[in-house]
Amino acid sequence: MGQVIVELKNITKFFGASKALDEINLQIEKEKFITFLGPSGCGKTTLLRIIAGFYEPDAGEITINNRRVENVPPYDRNTAMVFQEYALFPHMTVYQNVAYGLEVKNKNKTEIDAKVEEVLKLMQLSGMEKRYPNEMSGGQQQRVAVARALVMDPHALLLDEPLSNLDAQLRESVRVELRLIQKKLGLTAIYVTHDQQEALSMSDMIVVMNKGVIHQFGTPKEIYFCPRTRFVADFIGSTNLVDARVVKEDIPVVSYHGIHLQVKGNYEALVDQDVVVSIRPECIKINKVSKESNFNLPIKILHSMFLGEKVRYHVEDSYGKEWRVDSFDSGEEILEGSAYLNIQSEKSHLIQEQ
Template structure:
């Protein structure tokens, strides 16, 4: 495909006898915001550094703009990286920090001034250009680090957990700014994080990694609502797992036996009659009521064991008639908090069958 900017082919990396990256194949489109997401130690930063050129793969190819680059040093790849620690020079002003890479390339002074001032304006840093890093907030320092990378006109901008040192409110503000800039410039960005909400909020494509393996690539909605493995369903947000066996199917309508009750699921997976299955159901996809509702995938009797008021939602822990515990999120519930006996209702299009073989 002509719009593929970065391609990884059969990438493998071993440290001290441990396979950190296991035969990764991945294509990333030009202009996309791609997030490598996974738990600590899963290999996402190693994969990012392999794209940057800080690590050489033990086997495989790194292709950028149609060129094989795994033998090129980082400074020849045009893939600047923004680090978690910012790595600003404390004795340089904001202007000089941002201009550093252009000075190293011995760019014309007039060109440097024009490009630095343009990116400072873009990052809303023009009024801070004469300050030093220790005179700035964490959020401002982070914007300087991003500006220093942007001024190089990168083919791909790499970001290694760049917002993890910021407090929650500032982190949300900076990630919105970063996404808006990425869209405005049409930049290709590869972003590493272990924060699921961050990945869902910012990405065009999420690459979920665990133990060096890619479990799933897809849009945020695909990853969240249509996880391909139990790991993905469990790692992204909160979910309820139901195990059962397939009793019948007609086209995409699948009937799963759950403790003698029939759970109706919509799925095109090639699962067969009597085959064991795992169903993922998100907490917000479950509705609680005092009476049975028609047209649901399943209705179960339950008792509310615990409830937590979390502002925008109430989270319930419900035990059904088969002693299974369910997590249920009720949004915009007003001041009413349910208690006692309830009916657990799940609509037909909400359960997701995980076909993991």
């Protein structure tokens, strides 16, 4: 692990009697893009605000750049926040909005001018210095909000659902742009979103949260292919959660009603135990004929949906379990009737929750 810039130890936060965060432990590496991902109300904003210093935790320790900051006010933590609703000063021009933080810090005019100019250029806002926020589009205002944060050279740039007010197309281009700037400047960014696509596409590391606890901390690929809990498997993309049992043959294998499935990983310790296997719809193949292969499960195709790049099948096995299967459309005929499921073992994953 590289240098840790933000460290949280046992952070707990109550609002009245309800616990918004429950013993959060996290180490955030310098120059990485970290995303807090989870459904609405899971505690993402609360955690971000605790890092920024807008909320005080009821218990736990926060260290930023090797300094304990629980008792340090927000303006002295060297973090900078970008809010969903931009929160620009309406009576100030773009220049004044961006320069404000540096002026409060009593920087000299020459330094402020140079810094503001540099950041506005980076955010492609050169020439708009004299405009007021209400003379700009939502996307431009969002850039000003980011510029205002960047100008402070923060130890960590904190972004709370900053793109949710933008339309879908603009959102995607701003995602790419933000990520490029973060990499170019070597920034540490902590980003909050409930949008799994956004999290997967932008992050070095994702913190998946639910109900105030961290379910998993991992790279986008780890989170997607090796979900640690049912919640993560279900929340990220769509998946088939299969109740099965580990049985000992020559080697331990997963058995679903006696049909054997090879799953990645070592599960010697789980022999004779019930387990859950997460199998992504795109890792399953439907074959019209029975094949000698990993997992050969007879099914009936219930219906299919043509979605452009893929066909999503809903199928049912003879035990009454419904499966979702994605087949990338090759322009061939859509399948119907009886068939068999085969599974790519390297993409099925045993969840070790129980």
